[in-house]
Structures are given as C-alpha cells and as structure tokens.
Amino acid sequence: MSPAKQPKARPRRSAGAPATAPAAKAPAAGELLGAHVSIAGGTHEAPPRAGEIGATAMQMFTKMANRWAERAVDDAEARGFRAALAQTPVAVTVVHDSYLINLASPDPALRRRSIESFVAELERCHALGITYLVSHPGNFMDEREAGVQRNADAIAEALERVPGKTVLCMETTAGAGTVIGSTFEELARLLDLVPARLRRRMGVCLDTCHVYSAGYDLVRDFDGVFARFDDVLGADRLRVLHLNDSKTPFDSRRDRHELIGEGTLGPEPFRRIMTGDRFRAVAKVLETPKLDDATKTDRKMLARLREYAAGH
Ligand SMILES: [Zn+2]
Numbered sequence: 001m002s003p004a005k006q007p008k009a010r011p012r013r014s015a016g017a018p019a020t021a022p023a024a025k026a027p028a029a030g031e032l033l034g035a036h037v038s039i040a041g042g043t044h045e046a047p048p049r050a051g052e053i054g055a056t057a058m059q060m061f062t063k064m065a066n067r068w069a070e071r072a073v074d075d076a077e078a079r080g081f082r083a084a085l086a087q088t089p090v091a092v093t094v095v096h097d098s099y100l101i102n103l104a105s106p107d108p109a110l111r112r113r114s115i116e117s118f119v120a121e122l123e124r125c126h127a128l129g130i131t132y133l134v135s136h137p138g139n140f141m142d143e144r145e146a147g148v149q150r151n152a153d154a155i156a157e158a159l160e161r162v163p164g165k166t167v168l169c170m171e172t173t174a175g176a177g178t179v180i181g182s183t184f185e186e187l188a189r190l191l192d193l194v195p196a197r198l199r200r201r202m203g204v205c206l207d208t209c210h211v212y213s214a215g216y217d218l219v220r221d222f223d224g225v226f227a228r229f230d231d232v233l234g235a236d237r238l239r240v241l242h243l244n245d246s247k248t249p250f251d252s253r254r255d256r257h258e259l260i261g262e263g264t265l266g267p268e269p270f271r272r273i274m275t276g277d278r279f280r281a282v283a284k285v286l287e288t289p290k291l292d293d294a295t296k297t298d299r300k301m302l303a304r305l306r307e308y309a310a311g312h
C-alpha cells in the first residue's frame, strides 16, 4: 500500500464530533492512532494487543530490539500475523528497527553487521506486509558528513537488496553525542544522498519528545516548527509521528519519554496534532511509559488524545 494512497475516506473532522464521552473514546474512521505494542508470544500477538487498547495504528519490533540475533519470518508466521491484524481496526502498521544498528559507523565490521541486520529488518517487514519501518539514523562517531554519507549508502544498499512496499521512515533524534538526524536539514541531507528511485520509498518519523529536546519549540512555536519541516523536508515526507511528552527541558538533547500532557511539552502540542488536518493521514503512535499495566496506561493515553481531538 503506497502511503500516498493510504488515507481512506475521512468523513468528518474529529473537532466537530459530539462532545460525549463515548464519541471521544471511539476510534474515528481512518484516524491512525495507536501505540507501540509487545510481540511477547509472537508477532501474531501484537494485533490483538493493539485491538485491546482501541488502536487504529500500531508499532512493534519484529525481534529482540537489543540483541543482534536475527530471525526470518516464515509463511506460517506471515499468515498468522495478517489474519490477526485483519480482525482489528488497525489500518497502518509500523515496525521499529533494532537499537544496535548503526548504519553510519566508521568501523567496517560494525557497519557491515548493521547493514545485514537492517536488511533482515526490511525482509521481515516485507513478509509481514508492514506499512512503515522506522529507523534511527546512526552515530557518525568520527566525522559528521562522512557518517551521513555512510548512513545513506547503507540505506541505499538495503533498499536495493529488499524490494517491496514498506516505506522506510528515518526518525528525528534528540541530538545526544554524535547521533545523526537532530536537525531537519541533516535528515534532508541524509535522504538526498539516497538515489531518487530508492528515496521514493522513504519518509520521516517525527518524534515530539526528540524534536523538542533537539531545540524545536513545539510549545511556543508549533506552527513555526512544522513550517520549517515543510520548507526543509517537504510536508509529504511526514508519515509517522511518535507521540511522546518529555521528562527533560526544552533543548536538553536528552531522550526521556513522559506520559502525554504530563511532561515539559504539556497538552497543547498534542491538541494541535489531534485537531490538525495535516496530521490526519499520518500514523500517530505512542511510545510513552507503560507503568505497571500497559493496556490500562495506553488506553488512558489514547482516551486523552481522543478528548483533545474532540476539542476538550
Ligand atoms: Zn520515537
């Protein structure tokens, strides 16, 4: 499914929805809102978890995200996942890649290992019919520009080796250490260095916590931040939003997610996202703390966001 064709009929503005509690909680048609859910027990267990929290979009890993060990998705797993997904209102699926992958590494062995791991990520996404693969840009370690080039070359190799419809979305980063991608300009440069025919399969995932920590002021200049995004990257590149409040101050360069409306971002940026027409076709996924009960906490967060959408 091409992301350009993805938004289905959206018969009403959620801002115009009746202000009753049930209406605020019910998933609106095509709203594309959800959370990162666990694959404990297998990938086929993720869709029912998304269904349980009333999600219309979901994100998951396809392996243990902090291990190098790879796995392939066989036909039985792919069938099981698709069948489970078909029983939910989830319209868009997002996979987050492993935390160990560093496609920008100056160490040839580590970079090669990362590329092979990243290829396996893309292959699993293809087998499962995943809409978006979200990937953190790497750490350049030595020289920034050389790192951006290495990252782009690795992406190009992987997209070349794994054809398919999954769109690769590079995520905005908070800017700690030597990480690439904490400015829109640098993300644009990364995308530009990928050959155009492969770049067609690329987009951007904007994480609200990360950009705020990187110095984009979503609280005092929401419109300005997205105007900048459009100027530098292009509005149509925005395919996924990670909805996270932040535990750390503006421009802190730190990556600590907080519950929606309870951190330094507060409710307003999320209200703007939930009522803004331009975000309707964008997959919106929570990566907020799960506390002691993931289902209960995620449900509460989605209800909160839907109340913002309903104008509360
Ligand atoms: Zn994120």
Ligand SMILES: [Zn+2]
Residues within 6 Å of the ligand: 207, 209, 210, 255, 256, 257
């Ligand atoms: Zn984060």
